[in-house]
Amino acid sequence: MPNPPISPAPIDARDERVFEAVRELLAKQGIRLSMDAVAAAAGCSKQTLYSRYGCKRELLRQAMQLHVSTATAALVVDEDKPLRQILLDFAVGYLEHRNKPxxxxxxxxxxxxAHEFRDEAQYMxxxxxxxxxxxxxxxxxxxMLRGRLNHDDPHFMAELLVSMIAGxxxxxxxxxxxxRDDPQDRRRWAEFATDGFLRAFAPAHEATTASNKNNTRSFS
Structure with missing residues (x-):
């Protein structure tokens, strides 16, 4: 049975400042970032960070949890929204985020x-x-329970989908x-990966829609 979806508690303005500081420091220092650096960037004391988050690992965990929730926000359960559009929105968003400098x-x-900070890297x-x-x-x-995807191992399917999107x-x-440094090129790849996934794992009517979309794109 898959793990329950991530539903983080709402964050306030202070959390937002701290998590933004963590994101900026990760892009500059990687795993080497310190609580001192986070406190300075967020405009608070190190004692406040330890009181609020406990330790550096827990702070990173919460920052990563928020990131994952944002990255998967497009994966909604909506009977009125085509499955292809949901997957395509997720794929495009994933690629656009991963391509940010x-x-x-x-x-x-x-x-x-990662070889030097192995435990921290695995935790992240x-x-x-x-x-x-x-x-x-x-x-x-x-x-799957709603009948819009064929029954199979959802963890394998999820890993395959993300791998297909990343290419x-x-x-x-x-x-x-x-x-692919152009958004249009990334979108074309996202469409190709999405449609390929649906042809493999969606019921016939969903797979047919994906094939039609693929044919339209190929000759456009």
């Missing part, structure tokens, strides 16, 4: 220091990539090779 710098810095992975997969799996499980573009960026 700050997100790319954060990934590079964390990857470069569980709170980000793994949590995102679990959230997508929970949404897919719901859609090899982030590897191209890592090696400074030509990549």
């Amino acid at each position: 700050s997100a790319r710098r954060t990934a590079q810095l964390i990857g470069a220091s 992975y569980r709170g980000s990539s793994e949590a995102l997969r679990n959230h997508v799996a929970e949404w897919m499980h719901t859609e 090899q573009d982030f590897e191209r960026q890592r090696f400074h090779a030509p990549h």
Whole structure:
């Protein structure tokens, strides 16, 4: 049974400042960021951070939880909204976020220091990539019960979908090779990945819609 969806408690203005500071520092310092640096960037004391979040790991966990909730906000349960549109909105949003300069710098810095801060890196992975997969799996499980996706392992399906959306573009960026640096190119890839996923896992009527969309795009 998939894990329950992430539903973080509402955050106030102070949390927003702190989480924004964490995001900015991750893009500059990676895992090396300190509570002192977060406190200075957020305009509060280090004692306030420890009182409110307990420790650096818990602060990172909550910041990652908010990020995952934002990244999966497009995965709504809405009978009036076509399944393809829901998945496409998620795919486009995922690619646009991953292609932000700050997100790319954060990934590079964390990857470069993961061997040195192995426990912290694994903790961040569980709170980000793994949590995102679990959230997508929970949404897919719901859609299976509603008959809009075929019954299969939702965690495998979620991992496959995210992999299809990412493609090899982030590897191209890592090696400074030509990549999809135009939003229209990323959207075309998102459509291709979405339609491919639906042809594999959606009932016949949903898969037919995806195929028709794919054919229209191919000859446009």
